[in-house]
Amino acid sequence: MSRLVISGLSKNFGAIQALSDVSLSIEPGEVLGLMGDNGAGKSTLVKIIAGNFQPSGGEIRIDGKAVDFHKPIDAQREGVEMVYQDLALADNLTAASNVFLGREPMRSLGPFKYIDYKRMNTVSAELFKVLKSETRPRDQVRKMSGGQRQAVAIARTLLSEPKIVIMDEPTAAISVRQVAEVLDLIRRLRDRGISVILISHRMPDIFSVSDRIAVLRRGELVSCKAAADSSPEEVTGLITGAIETA
């Protein structure tokens, strides 16, 4: 059974048709590269899957079950986690606090409950080790590099053993070495059986990790085929419209 099946999804903002009749599916442990020019509807599509927007029409099924998300938290409950482009981090808090934001583990002292910082730091340190990122749980996010911030945002999604992780331009603003690390991480997610939807403008990144590549143009899905059967030239053509469909 497919992990995620989208059928006939459309979304309009007033008179603007952001998505029309998009259908695609993702298997467990598959990486789907999602490409398209600015305004092609990539962000709209993933924001619907992550519960930020409600679709104007169409259906989403996760593990065969029809879902209806009103808020991101609804999607999280069904195992959909999103790494936002702006990473959604609170700069004034520590890395560990950001990883656990909204899901802080508590300990009890008599009638009082307090945040278990020790556990937050230990678990975060383990996650950063998994990500092979030199990120210290106790450091403030404000003082971190782009790659470290990315690691914090990704560690957050791993906390809940997700089914689907959506990443919006995770390699856009980080160093070359960190890009390789993030791509490694995506492979690690895949090996754990997690489905990954990767939005990126960087063609080499998409081709190095994706199993399949979907291309959106003006809100329509113009192609969705195995990366091995495609090429950067073809995808570029599909994005710009030089090639109609594939």
Added chain:
Amino acid sequence: MTTLDEIIGKSQHQSWFSRIRNLQVFWVLTAAVLACLALTILTDTFASERNLFNVARNFAFVAIIAIGMTAVIASGGIDLSVGSSVVLSAMVISVAMASGLPFWFSVLLALGAALLVGLLNGVLIAYAGMPAFVVTLGTLSATRSLAMVLSDNKMIWQFGPDHDILLWVGGGSTFGLPHPLFVLTVLTIVMSLAFKWSRWGQHLFAIGGNENAAVLTGIPVKRLKVSIYMFSAFTAGLAGILMAGWLGSVTTNLGQAMELTVIAAAVIGGANLAGGEGTALGAVVGALLIEVIRNSLILLGISTFWQGMFIGTFIIVAVAFDRFRNFRS
């Protein structure tokens, strides 16, 4: 060659002194202590028991509200209505007690009235999405007006059968320490713990740091904001009750322009108006510094008209200090 484990496990190499040195609270406290020392040497009156008692009591009122204000400011908001919540609370308790109601019941009424102001602020800001500055500017005006209507703009100085209890609570002392100081101490300890160790505190600072992130991670931002404004109003209500007991009479100009002193105390104590920073202890120390300055001007025979100049300078220095510190790092 250091391993990944070592790097991740390494905490910041800082001694406790260098950590403290980076805290605004430390410098403000140093300034306050130096001012106290100077005054002790320069005047015979400052270190007198009577004067210290007055300083301790006077600063407690501002400090109590400054803790509430710090919560609001750290969440990225502002509450201009606290001075009016003070007078509303003081007026409700005096009118209620004057009409013969017992002290404790009147306290509940007064705190309830203040909490309603906070609730209104919170709902308009969080659910209607209105700017905190404008909403609380509105309730500043409306709440004071309500206190005037309630008292018919008369001074109230007889508080019914429990008259003495109110005066004891606000103006009395135990072990030589004024009662408002006890209230302040408890509030400081409880809120220092709550800011650091409770989910409420953690989420409050997250909202101040990045409200969008807080929403996306499923924090109930709207409900939390309402609770923050209610807490701020609660501290104002508490101060109002204590001030009524201290003064022994309540007029409708009580707490006028107090919001500005309170905000000054919070900011001097390290609360960042951009949100995300602030401590309960900082608010207390900020309020202490302001009161010491005020007191010193009086004792040194300098016109109190200079008070605003000193407080203004301290606000700007505090913010400049913060800029400088961030610039360096």
